[in-house]
Amino acid sequence: MIRLGVNIDHVATLRNARGGNHPDPLTVAKALVGSGMDGITIHLREDRRHIRDADAEAVCAWAGKPVNFEMAATAEMVAIAARLKPRGCCVVPERRAEITTEGGLDVANHRDQLRPAVARLKDAGIRVSLFVDPAPEQVEAAAEIGAQVVELHTGAYANGRLGEMERLCAAAELTARLGLECHAGHGLTFANVSPVAALPQVTELNIGHYLIGEAILTGLPAAIAEMKRLMIEARMR
Template identity: 50%
Template sequence: MIQPNLLLGVNIDHVVTLRQARYRTMLDSPNAEPSVLAAALESEAAGAHSITVHLRADRRHIQDADVHLLRQNIATKLNLEMGNTREILDIALAIRPDFVCMVPESREEVTTEGGLDVAGQREALRTTVKALSDNGTRVSMFIDPDLDQVRASAEIGAAMIELHTGTFANHTGDLRKAEVDRLCAAAELGHALGLQINAGHGLTTKNLPDLWPVPHLAELNIGHHIVSRAVFIGLRTAVQEMLAVMATYRD
């Protein structure tokens, strides 16, 4: 099989947001839906290369049981987004996801806003990265395209960085071009330091082509746009639609 230029991790958090609007967990009722596992399997059937979920401290969508269910049943890779807390670290060490992406987390935010301050939390993150890496999980830092944050991520032993593309997605014209320049510089430095370069946040089929100047991209993690499109065209088609656009990336 020919390896595609760019891999897709499908974030299915917001499938569970819909379930949580009525059911606290998948065990509350035999009617609890939509199924997180069905969403993962449908994404895999469409060609997704990994499944991403964020187990938040406040459990606003993904629940512990969801992560266990996915770990036991999906055929691709499991990417667990998590804040740097002892509780979630213990869960990650027990479940052993293929990847962990360390993210900033605030109870007040609607979704993850901005990158993690790796440079300001080196020692705490270094300990977590080592624990996860020693347990067989590759670790990524979700960071803004800031060169100091890239250097700090390499210094603490992360295998990957995921560049926060929210600012890119929210701007147009010259402001977007300026953010692309920042993303390019961060990707170049990260690659030179031996890091895998991933990206995510706010990405859509419409804005992805503007991201293509960024070199060395290995994987995109995309959720909200895919789930939103799925409302109208179905999840499998939404994933395939995204993959079709991603196939135009050339590093």
């Protein structure tokens, strides 16, 4: 019905705060099989602030769940992804100073820069997603340069911006009309996930920080199971 990709970047954040090897992202990923998780998302940032190269290699080599590899459209990251061959890559904007991804890619104004990265990833047999704001010009540009998936940035919706749910709905409909698969993510919680999960065009949600935070109270398998229950219930209404 609808898939849940669990972003485990902040397992690595916790490990890196102390140093050493615990908690290990791959060990956590393996422990979550059967919890309702359908895939693993990792973001190998240029500054390696959480996930590191060794983590990416280990997680991508693991055959337990499909891996969604978030990355900037740099030559270094394209080369790493082409070597590791995750199930999919989601190209995201990245700035060194940001705390987290602050918005979608400006595909409409950077077609020429993004098109070669998309082509090389596809040539490596990787399914390519572009992380964009829910704006028609961005969705159309993603289709034009060959992306197979659009992941809609839900951050503005999660922050309560007026009219954002309507923009997400329109962007999801356009994505489907253009023949692309539609994913969504960023800032989703138990309290706000249902309207996004109810969009019939959305096939996957990628959620990380909230689940890791909720795990402090309830445990990660329980937090994932509750999120997946809310997503499925939203589709059945």
